[in-house]
Amino acid sequence: MTGQQIPAISLRDFESRKEEIGRQLVDAAEKVGFFSVVDHVLSMEEIETQFGVSENFFALSPEEKAKVPFDVSTSLGYENKAQFRPGTGFDQKESLFVRPGSEWPRDESVPGFAESTxxxxxxxxxxxxxxxxxxxxxxxxxxxxFKEAMDVSQPDCVNQLRLLHYPAVENSKGGWRHGSHTDIGALTLVFQRDGQDGLEVMPGRETHVSKAKGDNYFPIPAKTGPIVVNIGDMLMTVAWSDDRFKANFHRVRAKASGFSPARYSIGYFNMGRENFVFQGPNKKYPATTCGDYFHNHVKNQFEKHQGGKVDIVDVKTKLLAGIAVA
Incomplete structure (x- = not known):
């Protein structure tokens, strides 16, 4: 791993600094595909509160957490070590997917969950x-x-929030808490907590069909407050930059030896509206919809790993949950 870092970009006074901020964001998107934003609208208190309700949820009994079950038809709900990746096996984490209108933990079980979330x-x-x-x-x-494409007030918008918990582990031998992957959506916001490291990034992907090569990952230290942002495949390709912005591979890994503390993270995934038609400005790739893009991605990335025929609808919904990081 190298000593590379991702740029930190301030969103302070956004309305009066749009051009300056835009130049910084575009430069980071073209060169690394990862950056962090500071001076944003979420206060430290709000972030800590959300981590608090997340930690309280994961501290519940398995039976209580299972009351918000994962639903493959919506890619929402609670899952525990159910995410499989060829080469690294099942990710060692549990998570809860929610969006407005979905089933959430009751405030009786997790006080303040609804208001904070x-x-x-x-x-x-x-x-x-x-x-x-x-x-x-x-x-x-x-x-x-993009405001129209990501309009969360529309019923076909599939943006979602994912609360994640990686249990503490001792002498993991470099265990894969979250295997190497790219994100399928357009843009991901990742929230981390001080001292809960593990997120690593490998730059250098040139096109959306490029695979991970080598092991040239570098860490993004966990810090409460700054938001780590990464480009997803949808923004890199047909929707919308014609490979200009880079959706690079990343992973979450425990220490090879010694104690790795529990890690809590939060991801906000911008999947867009399922019926919105996407195409890059140079029309490098054919126009498609969010829904069709998911189906095609499943066919290209998963059928060959299944040893034959697969249920595309079922795998599609698992993919929506499966290749999102935090």
Whole structure:
């Protein structure tokens, strides 16, 4: 691993600094595909509160957590070590997927969950709008293009929040807490906590069909407050940058020896609206919809690993849950 770092970009005074911020965001998206944003609308208190309700949820009994079961038809709910990756096996984590209108843990089980999560989702959407506005300008799209594509008020928007917990482990021999992958959506916001490291990034992917090569990963130290942001496959390819912005491989790994503490992280995944038609400005790839993109991705990435015929609808929904990172 190298000593490389990702750039930190301030969103302070966004309305008056759009052009400056946009240049910084585009530079990071083109060169690394990862960056962090600071001076955003989420306060430290709000982030800590959301981590608190997340920790309280994962501290519940297995039976209580299972009351919000994972539903493959929506890719929402609670899963425990159910995410399989060829080469590394099952990820060593548990997670809860939610979005507005989905089933959430009851406040009787996790006090304050609904209030905190609703506020957190709304502000994640606001931060996303600012970042994607800048990307839209660089790609010569109308000012409201990405806002329409990610409109969480629309019933076909599949953006989601994922709360994650990686249990503590001793002498893991470099165990894979979350195997190497790219994200399928457009843009991911990742929240980490001080001292809970493990996220690693490998730059250098040139096109959306490029595979991971070698082991040239570098760590992104965990820090509470700054938001780590990464480009997903959807933004890299057909929707919308024609491989200009880079969706690079990343993973979460425990220490090879010694004690790795529990890791809590939160991811906000911008999947877009299922019926929205996507195409990059140079039309390098055919136009498609979010839904069709998911199906095609499953066929290209998963059928060959299944030893024959697969249930594309079932695997599609698992993929939505499966290749999201945090």
């Amino acid at each position: 609703a506020n957190f989702l709304a502000k994640c959407s606001q931060i996303t709008d600012q970042i994607l506005f800048c990307f839209g300008k660089a790609l010569n799209f109308p000012d409201d293009y």
